[in-house]
Amino acid sequence: ADIVALQRTRATSPAIGTLLRELAGGLRGRPVPSLPARLEGLLSSLLATGADRSADERRAIAALVGLRRNLLPVRPEAHAGAAA
Numbered sequence: 117a118d119i120v121a122l123q124r125t126r127a128t129s130p131a132i133g134t135l136l137r138e139l140a141g142g143l144r145g146r147p148v149p150s151l152p153a154r155l156e157g158l159l160s161s162l163l164a165t166g167a168d169r170s171a172d173e174r175r176a177i178a179a180l181v182g183l184r185r186n187l188l189p190v191r192p193e194a195h196a197g198a199a200a
Contacts, residue, residue, distance in 0.1 A: 121175035162177050
């Protein structure tokens with residue numbers, strides 16, 4: 117994932133700054149149970165804004181998709197369904 121692209125959009129999207137702080141916390145060994153929901157919500161909100169996005173916003177979306185795929189290869193609902 118392109119973390120630099122996410123850092124560039126922190127000023128226009130405070131939610132990205134929050135996500136980056138949570139990711140850093142997770143890397144320091146502090147589990148962040150809200151991370152999957154926050155990542156999904158942030159992606160949903162960015163994708164819902166429409167097609168008129170800046171190049172930085174498009175790169176940030178691509179970076180979030182990369183994070184999503186790397187950190188959460190299986191949707192959380194899939195885990196819950198497998199346990200049932």
